[in-house]
Amino acid sequence: MEHKPVVKEEYIKRQLVSSKPFSIKSFFLQWEWMLVIILAIVLLVNASLSPYFLSGSSLRDGTMVFLDKAYIVFPMALIMILRDIDISVGSTVALSSVVMATLYNSLGIPMEMAIVICLLVGCLCGFLNGLLIVKFKELSAVIITLGTMILYRGIAYIILEDQASGNFPEWFKLLGWGYINGIPIILIGFIIVAIVFTLLLHRTTFGRQVYAIGNNPTASKFSGVQIDKIKIIVFTLTGLMAAITALFLASRMGSTRPNIATGYELDVIAMAALGGISTAGGKGRMLGTIIAVFIVGYLQYGLGLINISSQTLLIIIGLLLIFAVAVPKVKVANLLKRKGSS
Structure with a gap:
């Protein structure tokens, strides 16, 4: 008899729903609260270093500097939950903007x-x-996207060589520097995209399937989840968000060239990992990712106001990532130790 895999919503829900009752202690021990504390520390430290940092206009306008790359964080979170990675996003930004400027x-x-x-x-x-x-x-996703990273940026160099291309219309420059009712356009767009991706991951069947694949690809396959289709959709969304980043970045810079967005992939992955997205797949929430965007962004913006070197910023972000990876493992180890002793 031919076996027909059946999509079982119960299976997908089992990957997500915890059987533990609600606990106030567990609620306040969630990683997102730790991120809130880290964000508060970043803001206070930056305020002590620069008298111009902790003001409404500074905090508002600072988002224009770092939110362009934050658009890529949301689909990158989906990719990491799927147990994959995409290190070609910076090159996609470059190629998209170069094609636009050349046209x-x-x-x-x-x-x-x-x-x-x-x-x-x-x-x-x-x-x-x-x-x-x-x-x-x-082949691993790292190897494949490493190849496309080189390919996409190479095509950008073939098109524009080492030249810059700008002279965009005045209305296009408003995309990166404009306001709507006193709120930066890039911030409004970020809020909209954040809501869309949060609902997509946490309130739709598609999001539940993403979690299920990350938790157990084999079981998901035999439950009828279309793994290949979902991966293609998620990676395509990542390319789309990279192109949107290209628009904001080109608008903010007033021009583009083939070497823009170099290193964006590392910043994006760092934001997602700091936000609690597990590199092992199947875990993480968008709320933590959103908070992590502002931690890394305001860290870079605030220290940039006092001319802290980029190398120092890399050290600080690296320490934050080590902290983000180590703390959950320590919590799990302590939990297993308590269970073993009981």
Whole structure:
């Protein structure tokens, strides 16, 4: 008799729903509260170092400096929950922006159409990543996206060489520096994207399937979850968000060149990991990721106000990541120790 796998919603829910009753102690021991404390420390330290930091206008305008890369954090969180990784996002940003600028400045295509093509290029890059990952399962996502990282940035250099391309319309510059009712456009967009991805991960069947795949790919496959399709969708979303980042970054800089967004992939992965997204897959929440975006972002912005070197910033972010990885493991080890002694 032919076996037909059946999608079992009960199985997917079992991957997510805890059988433990609500506990106030457990609630306040969640990783997100630790991130809130870290964010408060970052703000207080920056305020003590610079008298210009802790003001409404400074905190508001500071988001313009770091929120462009934060758009990629949300789909990267989904990728990490799936037990994968994408280190080509910085190159996707570069290629998307270079294509847009070249179409507008060299070929005379209207800026609106160039923006649409920029988004399509990002989607295509993400789709190619996902397709290669599901077709060549014997290769890790790191190896595949390392290859596409080199490929995408190489194409950007072929198109524009080592030149810059700008001269964008005045209205396009408002994307990176404009306000709506006193709120930066980039912050408004971030809030909208954050809500969409939070609902997608935590309130939809698609999100439950992402968790299920990350928890147990084999069981998910035999439960009828379309693993390959979901991975392609998630990687395509990552490409789309990278293209949106390209729009904000090019608008803020006033131009683009093939070497922009270098190192963005490390910042994005750091934000997701600090936010509690497990590199082993199947764990993590968007709330922690959102808080981590502002921790890393305000850390970079605040220390930049007093001209702290980028090397020092890397050391601090590295220490935060070690802390983020070590604390959950210590908690698990203590829990197992208590169970063993009881």
